[in-house]
């Protein structure tokens with residue numbers, strides 16, 4: 001960690017290219033200054049010909065100005081749904097002030113496995129309303145590698161890559177103690193870094209978690225207090241979760257938690273079973289949209305919808321998989337035998353830890369020889385690396401919990417120990433985060449998010465700094481860029 005590790009993908013650097021609303025502002029300013037200059041002129045004595053030319057110019061200016069205004073109107077009104085007020089992005093330069101709340105409040109919502117693009121599958125009027133009146137990552141949010149649920153959710157709330165926050169997979173074994181981590185492990189030794197609920201409590205504020213990986217871990221100043229920290233139970237109806245979060249806004253203003261989480265398992269759940277292009281996904285997405293509608297409704301009834309900052313994200317995307325796209329480790333036996341005991345995880349993150357005495361570099365070299373030979377079915381869709389030799393953009397090396405050998409699997413392919421006669425299709429995630437199908441959504445709605453604004457894609461490790469910036473609290477050191485929030489948020493009033 002520290003400043004040396006504040007590395008981000010080139011595409012995730014705060015980009016100085018003008019956004020749509022900045023473009024429009026510049027355009028309006030130049031048109032306005034031109035017409036103002038022109039309007040000064042008639043008070044001065046003019047020669048007749050000069051006056052005629054001047055009037056002609058003035059008319060042309062007016063026509064151009066009207067056309068520009070009409071174009072801007074069409075441009076900005078098109079993405080908004082009929083129920084949404086016209087986004088006024090071009091007029092906003094500073095954050096809107098709070099009407100009812102006494103301080104900023106951030107509600108962080110995760111819809112698990114909400115692949116970028118799912119919002120186009122079916123009408124999603126409520127999500128559309130957040131997008132039209134908020135700021136969206138135009139081509140989606142980039143998850144961290146591996147694009148799995150626990151590593152990503154914990155990166156979102158710590159600003160750290162998995163190698164630094166310790167949750168390097170949904171399941172893994174500590175090589176020193178031999179102990180296994182799974183998604184029910186709540187001992188603090190597994191969970192490194194400082195999650196947002198801990199940062200918030202450190203500053204003397206309240207946080208409330210309605211499910212989030214890591215939220216039940218009692219660590220530092222976070223004690224997972226009863227009634228502010230729900231123990232995970234996947235059978236709690238989504239409506240109940242939304243209503244419970246709304247209940248916090250019935251507390252006296254000074255008591256309302258400043259940071260809240262809300263988690264839905266869908267549409268990840270369906271995505272694994274049927275893949276991303278099944279009608280079941282469409283229905284799951286529509287249901288998530290109804291939950292967002294229920295939330296907006298409840299916040300509006302309490303008069304705080306415009307005050308509360310809603311950040312809606314997913315943890316990763318989803319891609320279709322089928323059993324004919326399998327790479328079987330047993331097919332590599334002519335080059336090297338890989339016993340299942342060496343394999344920490346198969347797919348879509350292949351992680352192999354050979355026993356001491358067997359050089360990982362030899363194993364990787366022999367595996368790649370077999371895979372590249374053309375004699376292994378689908379072999380070209382797997383490449384294994386010593387973790388130190390993985391592309392640096394994956395940031396997947398600096399933890400001894402990460403196995404020495406990591407395989408990058410082609411999009412939609414699976415690695416298994418042996419071939420089977422199964423012939424199923426489903427969905428998976430966990431692949432290289434450069435694969436577009438692994439992207440998810442980012443929508444920010446609230447006083448510091450410009451309405452109708454689109455920002456370039458960024459990695460989810462930037463969200464920690466974004467939230468501490470909105471809450472105006474000092475965050476813990478992390479892998480995000482300190483200047484990122486300025487590139488996305490409206491500046492506060494002076």
Ligand SMILES: [Zn+2]
Pocket residue numbers: 112113148149150268315316
């Ligand atoms: Zn997930």
